[in-house]
Amino acid sequence: MEFLRTSPAILGDIxxxxxxxxxxxxxxxxxYAPAAGIAWLAESPALLRALPSPPWRLKMLxxxxxxxxxxxxxxLSYLRRSPELVGLLGEESSAFGxxxxxxxxxxxxxxxxxxxxxxxxxxxxxxxxxxxEEALSGVALKQVARRIKxxxxxxxxxxxxxxxxxxxxxxxxxxxxxxxxxxxxxxPPLLRRYPTAEENERLYLIMAAHExxxxxxxxxxxxxxxxxxxxxxxxxxYRRPKLAPLQTLGDLFRLYxxxxxxxxxxAVLEDARVxxxxxxxxxxxxxxxxxxxxxxxxxxxxxxxxxxxxxxxDCLLRLSAGASLPSAVPHALIEEVSILWELCRPVLMADAxxxxxxxxxxxxxxxxxxLVAAAAKAPGEPSMPQTSDVAPGxxxxxxxxx
Numbered sequence: 001m002e003f004l005r006t007s008p009a010i011l012g013d014i015x016x017x018x019x020x021x022x023x024x025x026x027x028x029x030x031x032y033a034p035a036a037g038i039a040w041l042a043e044s045p046a047l048l049r050a051l052p053s054p055p056w057r058l059k060m061l062x063x064x065x066x067x068x069x070x071x072x073x074x075x076l077s078y079l080r081r082s083p084e085l086v087g088l089l090g091e092e093s094s095a096f097g098x099x100x101x102x103x104x105x106x107x108x109x110x111x112x113x114x115x116x117x118x119x120x121x122x123x124x125x126x127x128x129x130x131x132x133e134e135a136l137s138g139v140a141l142k143q144v145a146r147r148i149k150x151x152x153x154x155x156x157x158x159x160x161x162x163x164x165x166x167x168x169x170x171x172x173x174x175x176x177x178x179x180x181x182x183x184x185x186x187x188p189p190l191l192r193r194y195p196t197a198e199e200n201e202r203l204y205l206i207m208a209a210h211e212x213x214x215x216x217x218x219x220x221x222x223x224x225x226x227x228x229x230x231x232x233x234x235x236x237x238y239r240r241p242k243l244a245p246l247q248t249l250g251d252l253f254r255l256y257x258x259x260x261x262x263x264x265x266x267a268v269l270e271d272a273r274v275x276x277x278x279x280x281x282x283x284x285x286x287x288x289x290x291x292x293x294x295x296x297x298x299x300x301x302x303x304x305x306x307x308x309x310x311x312x313x314d315c316l317l318r319l320s321a322g323a324s325l326p327s328a329v330p331h332a333l334i335e336e337v338s339i340l341w342e343l344c345r346p347v348l349m350a351d352a353x354x355x356x357x358x359x360x361x362x363x364x365x366x367x368x369x370x371l372v373a374a375a376a377k378a379p380g381e382p383s384m385p386q387t388s389d390v391a392p393g394x395x396x397x398x399x400x401x402x
Contacts, residue, residue, distance in 0.1 A: 014045055015054065021061035022048075025068055025075070032072030040076060050083035052091070059096070060086075063103050067121075071114050077122035078106070105190075108140050112164060112189055139200040141189050148208045152185060155209060155282075156216040162208070164189045175296055176207040182220030185211045206288045213274040222354040227252055230362060237366075249358070256365065264313050265368075266361040272320035273347040273357050280350060293321045308372060312337060316344060316364075336371045340364050 014022055022044050030037025051057045060082045068075035085102065089095040110117035141148075145162045152160045165177060165186040177186045185208055191200040214220065224246045231246055234255040246252055249266070253259045275293060279286040297317055306314070311330070315337045318328035329337045343364050347357050 014048060015057070017054075018048065018057055018061060021058070021065065025061060025064045025079070028065065028068035029072040029076055036072065036076055040079060043080070047079060047083050051086055056086055059099070067103075067107070067110075071110060071117060074106075074110060074114065074117045074121050077118055078103075081121060081123070105140075108142070108190065139191050139197050139204065141187055141191075141204070144201055144204055148185075148187070148204055151205055152208050152212040152215075155212040158215065159183070160185055160212070160215065162187065176211045178211050178214055178220070182215055202288065203292070206285065206292050209278065209282070209285055210275070210289065210292065213278040214270075217274050217277050218354045219270060219274065222249070222358070224248065224252070226355055227358060230359060231255060234362075252358070258309070261309055261313075261368075262361060262365050265316075265364050266358055268313065268317050268320055269344060269347050269361050269364070270354065270357040272344070273352050273354075275320070276348045276352075277350070290322055297321055308333075309368065312340065312368060316341060320344070336375075339371070340368060343367055 022041070026037045026041045026044075029040050048057045048060075051060060060079065064075050064079045064082075067078055082099075086095070086099060089098055106117055106120045109120050141162070141164055149160065149162045152162070161184040163184055163186050165188055176188075178184065179186065187204060187207060191203055193203060194200050227246060231243070231252055234240065234252070235242060238255060238257060240255055243251075243255070250259075253262050253266075256262045271293075275289060279289055311333065315329045315333065319325065319337075319341050325334060325338065325341075344360060346352060347360050
């Protein structure tokens with residue numbers, strides 16, 4: 001009834017060629033929420049007048065209809081923000097292209113997350129303009145997925161799928177991952193870490209190469225039965241009851257007093273093994289792989305309550321990424337970490353296997369526990385800081401596996 005009462009006056013204030021588009025968009029929005037459709041109809045004359053020319057008005061309406069077909073709520077946000085954004089883009093010849101890029105990026109977000117698209121299109125326009133500038137250098141996974149797939153299959157010699165890490169939306173620095181069955185590489189939907197599209201596209205390839213290395217060099221082909229002797233040793237060492245045959249690495253790690261610690265050690269060593277083999281066999285990727293590893297390492301702040309074991313893990317991680325001993329290790333821990341790092345070196349060999357990484361992690365775990373125990377018993381001030389002296393805080397490596 002409200003539409004019938006007000007539409008003649010409202011449509012009379014809109015250019016004749018645009019009226020059909022306005023009504024079409026309003027109908028789509030009203031299918032989601034009648035009140036929103038009426039709101040669009042009431043606001044449309046002012047929103048259209050705010051645009052600088054008929055071509056801009058037509059473009060806004062055409063894109064609005066496309067968006068309304070998929071998400072009417074996001075479309076209303078888009079229609080309300082577009083005039084302000086167009087005003088900020090100015091009269092430059094690139095304005096149309098930059099507006100289209102902003103819209104396409106929002107549609108990419110919509111394909112993964114309707115809530116994300118609504119937030120994107122409702123953003124304050126200066127923030128939206130910033131997203132345009134970022135999008136100019138950004139690369140969407142959809143644009144390069146086929147190339148990445150061919151590249152990865154060339155590296156590892158097997159059929160691999162490329163898909164999006166949906167939980168990584170909004171986290172442009174998120175890492176890649178591999179599915180549990182080792183058949184799918186998951187990458188962020190959009191990368192814009194670097195200032196040019198070419199650099200971001202290469203980053204996709206390097207991220208995929210890292211995960212392809214795990215496929216090529218056997219991380220997901222580890223035969224768990226080959227570790228049955230280690231499982232028996234652990235049962236004896238830690239007085240565990242005899243267990244059923246191992247099914248997963250998680251079963252093995254749960255035999256340790258601190259499953260999270262051994263899991264962290266194994267992850268560091270297995271990544272280091274794969275990185276070494278990739279850089280050795282594909283020297284053209286060496287500098288990019290080293291840069292990726294260095295950039296993805298986030299050292300934890302000791303002031304936030306790290307335990308000794310967590311601090312040692314961080315030190316080994318940085319050493320595996322190529323850092324020097326003085327730069328990677330606090331002075332008080334250099335002697336102990338040096339001992340542990342020497343134990344890690346066998347995984348940095350051309351013939352090191354995924355099984356070797358697990359066994360090396362066990363050796364490092366055992367030696368680390370010995371060093372911590374020795375420091376606790378030593379008279380006077382110990383060379384290795386005591387766990388009890390660390391302020392309360394995260395204790396991931398001290399907890400059991402979840």
